[in-house]
Amino acid sequence: MDQNKEDRLEGAGWRVGNAEDFLELTPEEAAFVELKLALAHFLRDVRMQQGWTQAQTAKRLGSSQSRFAKMEAADASVSVDLLVKSLLGLGATREQVGQVIARAA
Amino acid sequence: MDQNKEDRLEGAGWRVGNAEDFLELTPEEAAFVELKLALAHFLRDVRMQQGWTQAQTAKRLGSSQSRFAKMEAADASVSVDLLVKSLLGLGATREQVGQVIARAA
DNA sequence: CCAGTATATGTCCGATCCGACATAGTCGTC
DNA sequence: GACGACTATGTCGGATCGGACATATACTGG
Numbered sequence: 001m002d003q004n005k006e007d008r009l010e011g012a013g014w015r016v017g018n019a020e021d022f023l024e025l026t027p028e029e030a031a032f033v034e035l036k037l038a039l040a041h042f043l044r045d046v047r048m049q050q051g052w053t054q055a056q057t058a059k060r061l062g063s064s065q066s067r068f069a070k071m072e073a074a075d076a077s078v079s080v081d082l083l084v085k086s087l088l089g090l091g092a093t094r095e096q097v098g099q100v101i102a103r104a105a
Numbered sequence: 106m107d108q109n110k111e112d113r114l115e116g117a118g119w120r121v122g123n124a125e126d127f128l129e130l131t132p133e134e135a136a137f138v139e140l141k142l143a144l145a146h147f148l149r150d151v152r153m154q155q156g157w158t159q160a161q162t163a164k165r166l167g168s169s170q171s172r173f174a175k176m177e178a179a180d181a182s183v184s185v186d187l188l189v190k191s192l193l194g195l196g197a198t199r200e201q202v203g204q205v206i207a208r209a210a
Numbered sequence: 211c212c213a214g215t216a217t218a219t220g221t222c223c224g225a226t227c228c229g230a231c232a233t234a235g236t237c238g239t240c
Numbered sequence: 241g242a243c244g245a246c247t248a249t250g251t252c253g254g255a256t257c258g259g260a261c262a263t264a265t266a267c268t269g270g
Contacts, residue, residue, distance in 0.1 A: 026134070031199050054247065067230080069249080073249095102200045160215095171220090171260075178218075180219090
């Protein structure tokens with residue numbers, strides 16, 4: 001979000017922040033959820049890149065459509081383990097996973 | 106391990122391989138355990154860098170010496186979640202974690 | 211040797227995770 | 241606006257994880 005938009009929103013009575021502020025997370029907790037979100041987003045990218053549905057992809061991984069949806073949503077009930085295993089299972093490399101975590105991509 | 110040593114060992118009746126061969130892991134499984142080992146190793150590095158004991162470090166993280174030992178050993182009972190959370194809790198950055206995973210460090 | 215300190219290993223049980231199912235919402239096409 | 245294909249959300253039972261404790265092993269200085 002650019003600065004102008006922030007200003008306009010705040011001027012209109014909104015407070016602009018992030019998950020950290022709103023949920024009062026510690027910096028580590030915030031970093032952790034951001035990291036999870038990055039993996040989840042990448043998982044969606046990988047799937048879409050192949051033109052697959054959630055159901056297809058889940059099956060390929062030995063999971064279910066509902067769980068896969070939660071993975072892509074970075075639901076609280078999905079672990080980083082599951083995200084990483086799923087990405088590797090879909091053919092992503094360790095390097096790619098690392099880059100996504102490091103924010104580089 | 107360098108090639109010479111491998112040859113000598115194999116000549117002496119040893120088979121040289123890795124966890125993947127021995128435990129018959131799929132490539133993804135192997136990549137996953139290597140990734141875990143890299144994080145565990147980095148965790149030890151971070152701790153030693155500060156000159157802390159396992160007990161001290163564990164306490165700082167709200168955990169126990171025994172569990173921390175298992176973390177450093179990449180024990181089967183520790184998740185990537187725990188490793189990542191612990192690293193972030195000790196002050197490592199998302200970037201560093203990503204680099205370790207990507208093998209860069 | 212022994213005491214003290216550090217690290218490793220085994221086990222328990224409460225907490226969390228995950229696959230599965232059901233169901234609800236979304237979007238395009240006819 | 242009904243249908244079909246896709247995605248999101250709620251819940252449950254079995255599986256795995258994690259902090260704690262006990263105990264074992266490793267190393268060091270006296």
